[in-house]
Amino acid sequence: xxxxxxxxxxxxxxxxxxxxxxxxxxxxxxxxxxxxxxxxxxxxxxxxxxxxxxxxxxxxxxxxxxxxxxxxxxxxxxxxxxxxxxxxxxxxxxxxxxxxxxxxxxxxxxxxxxxxxxxxxxxxxxxxxxxxxxxxxxxxxxxxxxxxxxxxxxxxxxxxxxxxxxxxxxxxxxxxxxxxxxxxxxxxxxxxxxxxxxxxxxxxxxxxxxxxxxxxxxxxxxxxxxxxxxxxxxxxxxxxxxxxxxxxxxxxxxxxxxxxxxxxxxxxxxxxxxxxxxxxxxxxxxxxxxxxxxxxxxxxxxxxxxxxxxxxxxxxxxxxxxxxxxxxxxxxxxxxxxxxxxxxxxxxxxxxxxxxxxxxxxxxxxxxxxxxxxxxxxxxxxxxxxxxxxxxxxxxxxxxxxxxxxxxxxxxxxxxxxxxxxxxxxxxxxxxxxxxxxxxxxxxxxxxxxxxxxxxxxxxxxxxxxxxxxxxxxxxxxxxxxxxxxxxxxxxxxxxxxxxxxxxxxxxxxxxxxxxxxxxxxxxxxx
Amino acid sequence: xxxxxxxxxxxxxxxxxxxxxxxxxxxxxxxxxxxxxxxxxxxxxxxxxxxxxxxxxxxxxxxxxxxxxxxxxxxxxxxxxxxxxxxxxxxxxxxxxxxxxxxxxxxxxxxxxxxxxxxxxxxxxxxxxxxxxxxxxxxxxxxxxxxxxxxxxxxxxxxxxxxxxxxxxxxxxxxxxxxxxxxxxxxxxxxxxxxxxxxxxxxxxxxxxxxxxxxxxxxxxxxxxxxxxxxxxxxxxxxxxxxxxxxxxxxxxxxxxxxxxxxxxxxxxxxxxxxxxxxxxxxxxxxxxxxxxxxxxxxxxxxxxxxxxxxxxxxxxxxxxxxxxxxxxxxxxxxxxxxxxxxxxxxxxxxxxxxxxxxxxxxxxxxxxxxxxxxxxxxxxxxxxxxxxxxxxxxxxxxxxxxxxxxxxxxxxxxxxxxxxxxxxxxxxxxxxxxxxxxxxxxxxxxxxx
Numbered sequence: 001x002x003x004x005x006x007x008x009x010x011x012x013x014x015x016x017x018x019x020x021x022x023x024x025x026x027x028x029x030x031x032x033x034x035x036x037x038x039x040x041x042x043x044x045x046x047x048x049x050x051x052x053x054x055x056x057x058x059x060x061x062x063x064x065x066x067x068x069x070x071x072x073x074x075x076x077x078x079x080x081x082x083x084x085x086x087x088x089x090x091x092x093x094x095x096x097x098x099x100x101x102x103x104x105x106x107x108x109x110x111x112x113x114x115x116x117x118x119x120x121x122x123x124x125x126x127x128x129x130x131x132x133x134x135x136x137x138x139x140x141x142x143x144x145x146x147x148x149x150x151x152x153x154x155x156x157x158x159x160x161x162x163x164x165x166x167x168x169x170x171x172x173x174x175x176x177x178x179x180x181x182x183x184x185x186x187x188x189x190x191x192x193x194x195x196x197x198x199x200x201x202x203x204x205x206x207x208x209x210x211x212x213x214x215x216x217x218x219x220x221x222x223x224x225x226x227x228x229x230x231x232x233x234x235x236x237x238x239x240x241x242x243x244x245x246x247x248x249x250x251x252x253x254x255x256x257x258x259x260x261x262x263x264x265x266x267x268x269x270x271x272x273x274x275x276x277x278x279x280x281x282x283x284x285x286x287x288x289x290x291x292x293x294x295x296x297x298x299x300x301x302x303x304x305x306x307x308x309x310x311x312x313x314x315x316x317x318x319x320x321x322x323x324x325x326x327x328x329x330x331x332x333x334x335x336x337x338x339x340x341x342x343x344x345x346x347x348x349x350x351x352x353x354x355x356x357x358x359x360x361x362x363x364x365x366x367x368x369x370x371x372x373x374x375x376x377x378x379x380x381x382x383x384x385x386x387x388x389x390x391x392x393x394x395x396x397x398x399x400x401x402x403x404x405x406x407x408x409x410x411x412x413x414x415x416x417x418x419x420x421x422x423x424x425x426x427x428x429x430x431x432x433x434x435x436x437x438x439x440x441x442x443x444x445x446x447x448x449x450x451x452x453x454x455x456x457x458x459x460x461x462x463x464x465x466x467x468x469x470x471x472x473x474x475x476x477x478x479x480x481x482x483x484x485x486x487x488x489x490x491x492x493x494x495x496x497x498x499x500x501x502x503x504x505x506x507x508x509x510x511x512x513x514x515x516x517x518x519x520x521x522x523x524x525x526x527x
Numbered sequence: 528x529x530x531x532x533x534x535x536x537x538x539x540x541x542x543x544x545x546x547x548x549x550x551x552x553x554x555x556x557x558x559x560x561x562x563x564x565x566x567x568x569x570x571x572x573x574x575x576x577x578x579x580x581x582x583x584x585x586x587x588x589x590x591x592x593x594x595x596x597x598x599x600x601x602x603x604x605x606x607x608x609x610x611x612x613x614x615x616x617x618x619x620x621x622x623x624x625x626x627x628x629x630x631x632x633x634x635x636x637x638x639x640x641x642x643x644x645x646x647x648x649x650x651x652x653x654x655x656x657x658x659x660x661x662x663x664x665x666x667x668x669x670x671x672x673x674x675x676x677x678x679x680x681x682x683x684x685x686x687x688x689x690x691x692x693x694x695x696x697x698x699x700x701x702x703x704x705x706x707x708x709x710x711x712x713x714x715x716x717x718x719x720x721x722x723x724x725x726x727x728x729x730x731x732x733x734x735x736x737x738x739x740x741x742x743x744x745x746x747x748x749x750x751x752x753x754x755x756x757x758x759x760x761x762x763x764x765x766x767x768x769x770x771x772x773x774x775x776x777x778x779x780x781x782x783x784x785x786x787x788x789x790x791x792x793x794x795x796x797x798x799x800x801x802x803x804x805x806x807x808x809x810x811x812x813x814x815x816x817x818x819x820x821x822x823x824x825x826x827x828x829x830x831x832x833x834x835x836x837x838x839x840x841x842x843x844x845x846x847x848x849x850x851x852x853x854x855x856x857x858x859x860x861x862x863x864x865x866x867x868x869x870x871x872x873x874x875x876x877x878x879x880x881x882x883x884x885x886x887x888x889x890x891x892x893x894x895x896x897x898x899x900x901x902x903x904x905x906x907x908x909x910x911x912x913x914x915x916x917x918x919x920x921x922x923x924x925x926x927x928x929x930x931x932x933x934x935x936x937x938x939x940x941x942x943x944x945x946x947x948x949x950x951x952x953x954x955x956x957x958x959x960x961x962x963x964x965x966x967x968x969x970x971x972x973x974x975x976x977x
Contacts, residue, residue, distance in 0.1 A: 005854050007617070007866055008887040009955045011941030012859040012880075013538045013694060017902075017948040019895040075895055117896035117949075197901060245900040250914055294915070301936045302533065302910035303776035 019116070023076030025195055029186030030083055030177070030240065036169070037176035041091035045176045052086025052098035053079050059106040069115070077116050081105050084124035084240060087177025088233060088280075089131075093138055100134075101127040121287040122244045125280050132277060140276070164223070167230040180230045187239025196243035199255035204238040205229065206330055207263020208270075213338040215271055220338035232270065237262070237279040247287040254297035256326050262286035360434070363447040364405060364418045367436025371407035371415050380404040380520050395477075396512035397425040397505065402432065404521060414439050417521040419513035420449065425505040427458045433506065435470075435513035441522055442474035446510055458502030466503070469493045470510060477511040480504050531757035532770040534908040536942045538694050538760055538860060540733060545817045546697040548825040550705055552811075553841055554631060559602050559832035560871035561587060561623045562614050566667040568594035573623055579606045582634035584808050587623050590656070596669040597659035600625060601810035601830035603632040615835075615856045615870045616863060622871070625832070637806035648679075648720040651803055658802035659874075660809045664688055664763070664792035665857060667875035670799070673791070674720055676784035682721040683787035684773050687714055687796055689730040689737065690756055690763030693858030696878045698813035699793050701826045703730065703737035707744035710793050711751060713800030718750055721789070726751040727772050728793070733758040760860055761940040765790045767908050776910075779936045794877065809874060814838075818855075818881035822846045835868040835879055845881065852888075855880040860941050890950040897951055903943035909936050913943035913953045920960050928960060935961055 038046045060078040064071050072078075082102045089098060105127030110119045132139050170179025177183065190196045209225055218224040229235065242248060242262050249258050262282050269278030364374050384401055392401050400422045407416040416439055422432040432450035437443055446467055453459045460466060470478065475491040480503055482495050495503040564570035571588035581587060581600045588598035604626045612622040656671035676682060687710070691699045703710060714726045728745070730738050732755045745751045754772060761767050765783060768790055769775050775786040783790055791799075794813055801807040810831055817824040822843040829838060835854075845851055855862035856876050868879075903913035912932060919928040928934040934957060943953040 005864070005866055006852055006885045006888060007864045008885070009952075009958060010855075010859070010861050010863070011945050011954065012853060012855055012862060012864065012882065012886055013945055014886045014890045014950065015536065015538070015946050015948070017946075018893055018950065019898060019948050022898070022900065022948050072895070115896065117898055194902075194905070245898045248899070250899055250901045250904055250912060298915060298931055299904070299910060299912060301776075301778075301933045302770075303778045303936065304933065305776075305910070 019075045019077070022195060023080050025193065026080050026190065026240075027076065027083060029190045029195075030080075030087065032182035032185050033087055033170075033177040033179055033236075034083065036179040036182045037087065037091070040170050040179070041176060045091040047095065048089060048091065048093065048098050048176060049083060049086045051095060052089070052102050053082035055099045056082025056085070056102035056106050059103050060111065063107060063111040067111070072116055075116065078106055078110075081110070081123045081127070084236075085127045088124070088128050088175050088236065090139065090141060090174075091176050092141060097131060097135060097138060101131045104130045117246050119246055120291075121284050122241055122247050125241055125284055125287075128280055129277075129284065132280070164227055164230055167227075174231070175233070177236060180235050183235045183239060187235065190239065190243075196239065197248075197252075197255050199252050200243045200248055200259045201238045202327070203256045203259025203330075204242050204263040204266070205234070206327070206334065207260035208234060208238075208267045209263070210330065210334045210337070211264050211267025211271070213334060213341060215267070219341035219344070228270065232276055233279045234266065237266070237283050241279075241283050242286060244287075247290055249290050249293040249297065251294075251297045251299040253299065253326070254293040257297065258286050258290060258293055260330070261289060360403070360420060360449060363434045363449050364407070364436065366447045367434050367445040368407040368416045368418050369444075370409060372410045374405035374407055374418065377404060377406050377521065380516075383520055392421070392512045393515060395508075396515065397423060397508040399423040399425075399509045399512035401512065401516050404516060406521065407436070416444060417517045419516050419521075421509040421513045421516075422450070423505045423509040423512075425501070425508060427453055427499065427501040427505075431461075431502070431505060431509070433509055433513075435510050435517070437514070437517050439522070440474065441514065441518050443470045443472065443510075443514070445471045446506075453499065453502045457496070457499040460496045460499060461502050461506050463496075466493075466496050466506075475514075477514065478507050480507045530754060530771050531759055531762065532767040532908050533910065534906045534942065535759040535761065535767070536906050536945050537758075538945060540758075541695045541817065541819075542697050542700070542733065544695065544697075544821075545815055545824040545826055546700055546734075548697075548701070550698070550701050550813060550826050550828050552828040553830070553833070553838055554629075555602070555830060555833040555837050555841075556627060556629050557834055557837050558607060559600075559604070559625045559627050559830070560612050560834070561598050561600070561625070561832045562612070562871065562873060563588050563598065563621045563623070565598065565831075565873040565875065566596045566661040566669050568592070568596070568669055568672075570621065571595055571598045573609050573621075575606045575609075575623065577606050577608055580604070581606060581625055582632050584634040584637055584810060586659070586808070587625075590659075590669070594669055594672055596661050596671075597657065597808075598623070599659050599808040599810045599831075601832050602627040603630050604628040613867065613870050615865050615873070615876070617866050637808065639806070640804060641806065643716065643804050646716070646719070646803060651716055651720060651799075654803045654806070655799055658798065658808040660795060660798045660802060661874050662792060663794035663798065663812055663875055663877065665861065665875055665877065667873075670791070670795055673789065674717070676782075676789065678784075679721050680723055681787050682724045682784065682789050684769075684789070685714065685717055685721055685724040685726045686768050686772050686788060686790045687726065687728040687793050688763055688765075688768055688790055689728055689734070689741070689793045690768065691734070692731060692758070692760045692763040693860055693862075693878075694760075695817040695858045695880045696815045697817070698815040698826045698877055700734045700737050702797060702813045703734070703793055704740045706797055707737075707740040709800045710741070710796050711744040711748065712804065713796040713798075714751060715748070716803050717791070717796065717799060724750075724789070728753045729756050729762075729768050729772060730754070731756050731758045731762055760942065760945075761908060761938075764908065764938060764940055766938060770908075779938070812874065812877070814872065814876065815878035815880075816842050817878065818883075820845050820849045820851050820881040820883040829872055831872060831874050833872045835865075835870060835872060838872070839868060839879070839881075846883075849883045851881055851883065852885045853882040855882070859886070860945070861939075894950045897949050900948060902946045902948065903953055906942045906946045908940060908942060909938060911936060913937075913957070916960075917951065917953055917956055920956050925960070925964060929964060935964065937961060 056078045057073050060073040085101050086098045105123035109123040109126040113119050168181045265282035266279045392399050402420040404419045409415040418436045420434045424430040434447045451462050478491050478493050481492045569591045572591045573588045575587045582603045585600045587600045607624040607626045611619040614620045652671050660670040661667040742753045769788045777786045798809045814827045814829040854865045916932050916934045937957045941954045
């Protein structure tokens with residue numbers, strides 16, 4: 001026997017899993033979301049996904065070449081970053097967006113910090129935040145069939161209603177990888193096959209639900225919580241972003257703390273922050289805490305744990321016993337708080353509605369100052385009820401008639417009409433306004449009951465300079481003038497500069513209100 | 528719920544290569560080499576010199592001190608030399624070399640079945656000591672020392688290790704199938720030493736025939752229980768077994784006896800039975816020859832001192848057209864890679880695994896940076912955090928390694944290295960670091976004395 005034998009320390013066996021096989025499984029888990037994204041948003045979405053992946057991989061390849069480093073693009077981690085980034089983009093972004101994002105994610109966040117395993121924040125999220133800051137406008141435009149609209153999450157943040165079934169399948173106006181169903185299938189599969197840590201994803205969700213239940217003002221309203229869980233990248237973040245190995249803690253306790261931190265921050269940003277991207281930021285903040293958590297939360301070997309000797313046998317514990325204690329504690333706290341809050345909510349529900357009515361009544365008085373009282377109109381109420389929240393006519397965008405009242409003077413004579421109209425065409429979701437007219441349909445004034453546009457731009461729709469343009473005009477409909485020149489026509493409304501989307505939404509809503517007054521309120525009485 | 532420990536890995540077993548091969552005795556004809564140090568503790572002192580005639584079962588070296596063991600000749604012939612010879616670890620050690628006459632003439636002092644009904648505990652321990660029995664599971668700790676814990680009454684579990692979790696090895700499986708009655712008898716003898724102990728035989732579930740045979744042999748014995756265990760590495764580790772059977776964890780600085788447990792390999796117990804009932808010293812033991820590179824894998828009863836090469840040639844050598852890449856004394860998880868097969872089989876060697884490929888070499892080629900995936904933490908049977916330990920070593924922070932991460936608790940089972948998708952040499956790092964820290968401590972202690 002003359003062969004030379006290899007010498008090395010044991011073990012002389014290795015598991016078949018490699019870095020690449022882990023990454024390939026993550027890619028596989030993202031496949032359902034990608035496929036549904038392409039089905040929902042078309043081939044352009046596929047192009048965006050491919051561009052994201054290709055530019056991420058290419059960036060790593062070129063960097064390795066230039067830096068004379070061993071080629072690492074084949075390990076699949078760059079592809080995962082690229083795909084995650086592309087999936088979190090709107091299907092209507094220009095082609096340069098996924099490219100810029102991927103290049104930033106890989107080159108700056110990953111390669112410059114030492115490559116695989118060394119990045120301090122999730123590269124895909126860093127790329128996304130880079131894009132949000134640099135290309136805010138394109139990033140938050142969601143166009144389906146060339147119609148721009150608000151994402152479900154933006155609608156929710158403005159108190160609007162969302163279609164949860166639609167969010168599950170991903171057909172609503174959101175990012176490419178927005179199908180909750182597909183993300184859950186992939187994410188739960190990763191968890192079941194031990195690729196991601198359950199402690200992280202479930203504590204993210206737990207922390208978030210806790211936050212929303214405690215401070216969302218709706219208590220444990222399942223529909224409300226579900227809607228918030230399904231929107232704004234919570235599921236994508238919990239299962240695919242927060243669980244990124246490199247930027248999450250290692251110990252079980254550390255992972256739980258990290259997860260709860262992200263969930264709570266996400267809830268906080270969602271409730272009190274202005275952005276729909278709460279989760280991108282909360283996960284990045286969680287990432288930044290990881291080294292600290294890793295330093296202090298180290299698990300002790302079994303022999304040094306308090307329960308070491310008491311345990312009869314390790315795995316003879318039941319499934320329920322093996323769930324970490326914090327999970328029980330948190331669940332209990334959440335339940336108690338939730339029940340308490342729902343109690344408070346149902347007790348105060350009446351008062352809240354009363355408040356809302358009062359607020360509406362106040363704005364009615366603003367637009368129709370001569371009125372002593374406002375009476376509901378049966379015919380109008382029937383029509384509004386039959387519409388059940390659908391849009392008022394083709395010409396008025398996504399304007400929905402919410403309420404219509406007859407304004408009466410002290411002698412009981414009709415002095416005008418008020419209509420409350422809500423539209424989801426606004427730049428940042430929805431706005432609600434009240435239009436008041438005299439008995440002949442002449443506009444007396446408008447007033448906003450809900451306006452959340454960009455400060456300094458869309459918000460200026462709420463200023464008198466813009467609003468007063470409507471007052472005192474008797475026209476069929478208003479037209480928005482976007483140019484600096486005014487033709488002087490009575491029905492022309494000059495846009496708030498830099499906020500034509502907001503201004504346009506207002507004009508459409510007012511037109512919808514006028515149309516309702518003319519065809520329902522007035523039509524029902526005088527002809 | 529299957530009985531097992533926490534963590535662990537599932538390496539491919541490869542047991543099918545040899546599991547059903549019945550035990551065959553192999554009588555060598557070549558020269559026999561007996562290293563004086565085949566056990567933990569002081570090397571034995573030779574009691575023969577060059578030219579002396581020896582018989583099978585004759586003591587050729589005597590235990591030197593309490594923690595040491597006798598060495599017995601496994602062949603008849605003449606002492607050729609007492610000199611340094613290459614052993615399987617690669618170190619040249621003092622060995623007694625015997626010119627084998629091929630007759631295997633017994634020394635005549637053993638072989639008769641004796642009545643053991645009245646044998647006392649002390650007599651059993653003496654028999655074990657005289658027979659030169661050491662732990663056959665791999666470590667080679669002198670058994671007579673183990674059988675004498677400080678407080679025998681405190682031992683609650685006498686655990687027989689029939690797990691054989693190491694891939695490829697199947698000799699203990701065969702031993703349990705063929706010698707179940709003898710093993711149970713050996714266990715009963717040992718239980719005489721420990722009045723409050725229950726005998727538990729832990730066997731992995733991938734050996735149904737052995738479980739069946741042992742259950743049959745133990746039928747009706749009140750103090751003995753056969754416990755099927757989940758098939759998982761390192762189920763056969765002392766600490767894993769104690770965790771599975773008794774539910775105890777204990778620091779590396781404590782002994783199993785401190786938590787009321789005692790673990791013996793089934794092969795050792797068989798040797799104890801032979802020694803007590805037949806007066807037969809330990810000169811042969813079961814042994815698996817396996818691996819992809821072997822033509823005829825099988826299970827053998829081999830004589831101590833036999834050259835690995837001779838056994839391999841007897842079994843038909845290597846598979847045709849296969850180049851031997853790696854030779855392991857033992858199995859792939861904990862076995863020692865050998866530089867040459869021209870070394871003697873020692874008491875505690877339970878197998879020779881010959882591989883046509885080297886997973887270590889392939890792993891090195893595929894190594895990537897650590898992903899912090901945490902798989903090593905999940906599989907560590909001791910509950911350590913290998914990835915953080917490796918980071919601490921990289922940062923030169925031995926303080927954190929030892930105090931915060933309990934790095935010295937590592938039992939070097941290799942599960943972390945096995946599972947690592949980035950193919951990082953985790954356990955190897957810890958082995959080295961542990962040695963470094965121990966050496967530093969020793970130096971500090973010695974410095975303090977001066």
